[in-house]
Amino acid sequence: MKNILTGDRPTGSLHIGHFFGSLKKRVEMQYDYNTYIIIADVQALTDNFENPQKVRDNVRELAIDYLSVGIDPSHSCIFIQSMIPQIAELTVLYSNLVSVSRLYRNPTTKAEVAQKKKLFGESGESITYGFLGYPVSQAADLTAFDCEICPVGDDQLPHLEQAREIARKFNHIYGETLKEPEAVLSKMPRIKGLDGNEKMGKSLGNAIYLKDDEETITKKVMAAVTDPSKVKKDDPANPDICMVYYYHKLFNEENIETVCKECKNGHRGCVQCKKELAERIIEFLKPIHEKRKYYESHLEEVDKILMEGTKKAQEKASEVMARVRKNMKIDYFDDAKK
Numbered sequence: 437m438k439n440i441l442t443g444d445r446p447t448g449s450l451h452i453g454h455f456f457g458s459l460k461k462r463v464e465m466q467y468d469y470n471t472y473i474i475i476a477d478v479q480a481l482t483d484n485f486e487n488p489q490k491v492r493d494n495v496r497e498l499a500i501d502y503l504s505v506g507i508d509p510s511h512s513c514i515f516i517q518s519m520i521p522q523i524a525e526l527t528v529l530y531s532n533l534v535s536v537s538r539l540y541r542n543p544t545t546k547a548e549v550a551q552k553k554k555l556f557g558e559s560g561e562s563i564t565y566g567f568l569g570y571p572v573s574q575a576a577d578l579t580a581f582d583c584e585i586c587p588v589g590d591d592q593l594p595h596l597e598q599a600r601e602i603a604r605k606f607n608h609i610y611g612e613t614l615k616e617p618e619a620v621l622s623k624m625p626r627i628k629g630l631d632g633n634e635k636m637g638k639s640l641g642n643a644i645y646l647k648d649d650e651e652t653i654t655k656k657v658m659a660a661v662t663d664p665s666k667v668k669k670d671d672p673a674n675p676d677i678c679m680v681y682y683y684h685k686l687f688n689e690e691n692i693e694t695v696c697k698e699c700k701n702g703h704r705g706c707v708q709c710k711k712e713l714a715e716r717i718i719e720f721l722k723p724i725h726e727k728r729k730y731y732e733s734h735l736e737e738v739d740k741i742l743m744e745g746t747k748k749a750q751e752k753a754s755e756v757m758a759r760v761r762k763n764m765k766i767d768y769f770d771d772a773k774k
């Protein structure tokens with residue numbers, strides 16, 4: 437079985453954009469691959485180093501999100517990045533294999549640099565060594581587990597490319613040691629926000645979280661953007677510019693033709709249409725909420741899953757690390773141990 441590695445930064449709860457964009461695929465793939473799921477707390481700290489409690493609280497939160505959507509700990513190894521010292525070691529060793537200008541050219545990093553400069557000043561004082569180097573650390577995440585396949589969103593493609601370059605360069609200099617991870621994109625296009633924004637995101641305030649309760653979901657759906665030309669309940673409207681219709685396509689596939697027809701001919705009021713959608717989303721999230729409730733009342737079980745996953749991950753990473761040390765000729769004292 438091939439190895440998969442993927443994961444998230446523990447900075448907040450996951451939303452339905454994450455579900456369709458990556459979680460669904462992870463759940464499906466976990467039965468056919470050796471799956472590692474990294475809770476990237478070190479990477480989260482690059483932007484939150486002054487707020488360690490936030491990162492810490494979100495580690496367990498993220499684990500509960502994973503478990504509640506069906507990531508199965510008997511098939512997937514969920515672990516905490518900072519507890520794998522080999523990742524930190526590899527990051528240092530790889531730092532010689534990538535130039536600073538290459539790091540600045542990474543499109544995802546570049547956009548983040550621009551954002552930071554806009555927020556904190558053009559001098560670039562806010563761009564830390566750790567921030568610029570997080571793709572190197574991500575290369576360590578991937579290669580420490582012999583990851584061959586990495587299911588991620590398109591914003592991660594530059595990091596994957598960078599990891600492949602590092603692995604190739606390493607193998608070229610020190611001999612065949614590392615696997616080159618290959619990105620697999622989720623087939624679903626990125627799902628839009630209820631406000632019509634191209635992206636659903638925490639910072640955009642337009643997300644429906646997997647843990648949102650019925651009332652919150654209904655409130656969010658009721659505020660969704662519809663065809664502005666429709667004023668009265670029985671005005672005909674254009675579903676193609678309506679976010680409610682867009683979401684019906686995701687959550688109410690079997691009735692989609694009726695929804696479309698009734699919207700176009702004015703037989704469907706927006707309030708009713710939104711209520712129906714909210715019900716569908718609530719229905720969809722029901723099993724996820726049930727699982728979450730279970731884990732929230734069995735936190736010791738969540739901690740045990742994290743501990744066991746981390747232990748298994750440590751074993752795998754130390755195996756890869758031994759190979760790296762040997763080929764880089766830094767495998768001191770190994771003979772003495774025998």
Ligand code: TRP
Nearest residue numbers: 441442443444445476479574577
């Ligand atoms: N960079 C990813 C994100 O921001 C998180 C991440 C860290 C990751 N290490 C990884 C994803 C390794 C895939 C593989 O969401």
